[in-house]
Amino acid sequence: MAKTLNVSILGYGMMGTVRAVAYEAVSRYYTNCPIKPVLYQAFTLPVEAEAAKESGWDAKSDLDAVITDPGCDYVDVCLPNAMHYDAVMKALAAGKHVFCEKPLSVTVDEAREMMTAAEAKPELLNAVNFIYRRCPSNVYARQLVKENKFGKLLEARSFYNQSWGGPDTPYSWRFGKAGGTLGDLGSHALDMLYYVTGMRPIELCAMQHTHIKERRDPKTVGSDLAARMNRGADGPQGEMVKVETDDATRIMYTLPGGAIGSLECTRNAWGTENTHGYELYFENGAIAWNYDDVNYLKIYDASKPERGWSRVLSNRGGFAYPSFADGHMYGYRDFTVNACYENMLKIAGADEVAPIATFRDAYNVECTIEAVRSSWENRCWVKLADFT
Ligand SMILES: NC(=O)c1ccc[n+]([C@@H]2O[C@H](COP(=O)([O-])OP(=O)(O)OC[C@H]3O[C@@H](n4cnc5c(N)ncnc54)[C@H](O)[C@@H]3O)[C@@H](O)[C@H]2O)c1
Structure with a gap:
């Protein structure tokens, strides 16, 4: 049986909602997939939480807590661009796999730091959604x-x-x-x-x-x-x-x-x-x-x-x-x-x-x-x- 992996999605906008559908489809579409992603938690703004919960999300509005939750294996960053850097750096520091929306960062300096931090942990995924x-x-x-x-x-x-x-x-x-x-x-x-x-x-x-x-x-x-x-x-x-x-x-x-x-x-x-x-x-x-x-x-x-x-x-x-x-x-x-x-x-x-x-x-x-x-x-x- 495929191993499971707990995915937390940050952001309940256009990308966050598309992604939630996609993770659920992976192991149905690809029966040979060696890992089954399981939606674990999500970060939403407080005004979005009710709608998110109604559509089945375990929605929380404490961003840092969602990123560092010990049950989470993989963080998917679907936040506005200016929030990518902090979220990614915290997720890597907490030992999570990271999938981040594009553009990776707002400045080259941020991107360089994110890349360096990610490459220092080759056991973790670092991927960007150039879809x-x-x-x-x-x-x-x-x-x-x-x-x-x-x-x-x-x-x-x-x-x-x-x-x-x-x-x-x-x-x-x-x-x-x-x-x-x-x-x-x-x-x-x-x-x-x-x-x-x-x-x-x-x-x-x-x-x-x-x-x-x-x-x-x-x-x-x-x-x-x-x-x-x-x-x-x-x-x-x-x-x-x-x-x-x-x-x-x-x-x-x-x-x-x-x-x-x-x-x-x-x-x-x-x-x-x-x-x-x-x-x-x-x-x-x-x-x-x-x-x-x-x-x-x-x-x-x-x-x-x-x-x-x-x-x-x-x-x-x-x-x-x-x-x-x-x-x-x-x-x-x-x-x-x-x-x-x-x-x-x-x-x-x-x-x-x-x-x-x-x-x-x-x-x-x-x-x-x-x-x-x-x-x-x-x-x-x-x-x-x-x-x-
Ligand atoms: N790869 C692609 O094809 C593609 C397409 C569209 C967007 N994107 C990228 O995805 C990311 C998100 O875009 P989107 O279209 O989903 O945006 P969006 O505005 O629809 O949603 C962003 C979400 O982030 C959260 N958020 C917004 N403002 C916040 C704040 N001030 N504090 C905390 N959380 C906040 C909310 O949950 C919000 O719903 C961006 O980086 C964008 O460039 C990628």
């Missing part, structure tokens, strides 16, 4: 690049665009210093570039922009789903609050081996809801993925006489992660189950299906984020080596 690694299309793209299917990479284009950041959207932690679009969306795109190509920018030039300079404080937190999603369902309330971060970022960069690339992220692109993707152009072909068509990878093989893109279904034949049947489409919840499954494999010492994003990976993303900010502040190209 799109768990989508079979991206596992497939990574495999094609590793096999050098199309030769040398020449150009890369990444994007992560959403549309919810209009002027009617109220203030939330996502518009504070710790919550900008670059860390929120750009971090995913940077990690995905590395995951698929194995490369990180070596030099970059960036611009950041804030379209909406102040927003209304909705004076609600946590318990209302629409408010949590920043949709402003209750209409304007409260004071105007200054926005302290970017609505949009653009980056141009160079990669090892001579390729060039660009990355864009924004919350102000109407018509995009969660349009994350990349286009990779090689000497002899191209690969493209877009979350809007999440189960397919587009492949262009320039050696074939008939020119054109192939749209290849990636959840076929149980590729990467088992599917119920070919073409029964995967979505975000499935990727989350895959992520929790991978964490159990790693803790059990079994091979991962595709590499987990470690704190070191997330630290490297933070270094790039810091370089982007510096480039824009100083209006110049910067070398990544100066930020590690």
Whole structure:
């Protein structure tokens, strides 16, 4: 029988609730999973506790007590970005496995400390939820690049665009210093570039922009789903609050081996809801993925006489992660189950299906984020080596 592992989730927002569903599904979905995660406790804000308890959570509102509870083996940090550092450091000190939401931290210095503390305890999991690694299309793209299917990479284009950041959207932690679009969306795109190509920018030039300079404080937190999603369902309330971060970022960069690339992220692109993707152009072909068509990878093989893109279904034949049947489409919840499954494999010492994003990976993303900010502040190209 599989060993069990007690999981405590910190945060009852969008991610905390998605994760609770995922842990319960792991051992039902993956009957070969060597460890069965069991929901143990959860931290919620007091205003959320009642709803959480009704949906079956053992909800507590003392964050430190939940983290250090002797019965807890594994802490899953689904808190706002500015709270990751404290929660992670306390969890590691208490000897817990840690799965943390992205971005790992708010500053590079924090990320470095978190990575150092985690790597000093190699017996504990340190993983970050760069969730799109768990989508079979991206596992497939990574495999094609590793096999050098199309030769040398020449150009890369990444994007992560959403549309919810209009002027009617109220203030939330996502518009504070710790919550900008670059860390929120750009971090995913940077990690995905590395995951698929194995490369990180070596030099970059960036611009950041804030379209909406102040927003209304909705004076609600946590318990209302629409408010949590920043949709402003209750209409304007409260004071105007200054926005302290970017609505949009653009980056141009160079990669090892001579390729060039660009990355864009924004919350102000109407018509995009969660349009994350990349286009990779090689000497002899191209690969493209877009979350809007999440189960397919587009492949262009320039050696074939008939020119054109192939749209290849990636959840076929149980590729990467088992599917119920070919073409029964995967979505975000499935990727989350895959992520929790991978964490159990790693803790059990079994091979991962595709590499987990470690704190070191997330630290490297933070270094790039810091370089982007510096480039824009100083209006110049910067070398990544100066930020590690
Ligand atoms: N990997 C992904 O695809 C993905 C997607 C969305 C969010 N995220 C990340 O997940 C984390 C949480 O995001 P979310 O969308 O769930 O946020 P959210 O605002 O919906 O929920 C955050 C939760 O944290 C707790 N919280 C909020 N403010 C707090 C405070 N001041 N003190 C104590 N607890 C507080 C509450 O339980 C709240 O419900 C963030 O780091 C975010 O970047 C990741």
